Amino acid sequence: MKSINIDVMNLIIDEGNTRIKLAVFKDVQLVDLVISNLEDCKEMIDVFIRKYDIKSLIVSSVTDDVNHIVGELAIINKFFLSHETSLPFTNLYETPKTLGVDRMALVAGAWSQFPNQNSLVIDAGTCVTYDFIDKHGHYLGGAISPGLKMRFKSMHFFTKKLPDLEIPSGSVEMIGKSTKQSMESGVLNGMVFEMDGAIAHYQQKFKDVNIILTGGDANSLYKQLKNSIFVNPNFLLEGLNAVLTYQNKNEAKLK
Template sequence: MTPAPVDTWLLVDAGNTRVKWALADAAAPLGSWLAQGAMAHGLLDTLIAEWQAAQAEQGRVPARVLAANVAGGGVRAAIEGALRVCAPGAALEWFTSLPWRAGVLNGYANPAQLGCDRFAAAIGARALAPGRNIVIANCGTATTVDAVTADGRFIGGMILPGLRLMSGALARNTAQLPQIDAGTVLPPVFADNTHDAILSGCLAAQAGAIGRAVAAHGGATCIISGGAAPLIAPVLAVPARHVDNIVMLGLHAALLAGGMDETC
């Protein structure tokens, strides 16, 4: 028998490469998950089984779902199809970038054009470091480096190719594709072979962008997240707090803050 919906939330972060999710008790503190998971887009056909297993183990079906999607219509359709099976009674909201939400004022020239993942990450960072100037570096398929002021204004940021994209672009012309994963050994700054030189240069470019943003934002608190963060964080010249999945934390913070508010 399928459990009845209870005061439980399902958070979904559909990024360019993977779909991450977390199940949270509505009364739990920020970042406290009952269950969580992640899968590549090519494995989305297993999403129903994974969610059903988590719900059966916890004895809960979510009453509310908040999902951020930057991966396009196909991924959105797959998530919606899984929810029709796993949580047919849940209230589903697709997270979008609003002028104001959860204590963050969206300062983009056109607030709706800000990527919803970047807005969620700003909300998450603000919840983790309230009252501080913050730089959020989210290092995934693309690397985004964004700034939030101490009073909660998202003032903008920068987007550059992620570490794998950047190294791949160079390697296509050198036949020296670096293997980049969580176990990659960091090369010396001055590498003695092309493979390591590509990786060293790309790490320096990523770290330099983040360091420049921190300096421009008055020595702000830096939060780094994303799949490439374990490689980039050790080469930063500025202190940084490594946070797993800042977008998911932002979605959670948005729900903990209550309803949507487009005014300030």
């Protein structure tokens, strides 16, 4: 397979637990992005392929639902991100086959944008994931915890009287003066404490660490965090683009 020219448009397909993101990159520049569901995904992919003359694409799916759609596309240069995919870092996870493809992409993005540096990527989505790669390019692992919506839903589901609440749009007071406010404080402020504690641990152990916050709930959290962080809602897409770019280089084929 020949290496592609960097001016060729890359199509990135990211299927999460609740939605599908379709993005087009020219080199490292994001030029188009839509959010779709499974029913409309095929039509949107066809639109992007025609509009940008897509010759190369990558799929990251935590459900595998979109894979059959992509499998039918007449594009030779396509990749399905998995534990068998060659990556630009050394994976030291003890159970690599269970490592989520979204976490692989986030680490690839960190190494691509911050090479030879320690980086912690926090993805605040359905679950919150913490992934650390050291300055030597060694992915060491991280942590997984319930996301904001999951925390609210679990309190409602496992109790008889606590209400089913939505995620607040802004910061909340520490001392809740009603049941609603108390739940919001427990979830939002509890998440902030968790993140600040995790960040402090990595900074103490590894000194200089880049902190990247991404995911659907990043905007609900970053202003309350004490630490200096990079907030990038499209970081996963950028990581997938980095993996695809790496696949199209000889390094990936020789690794």
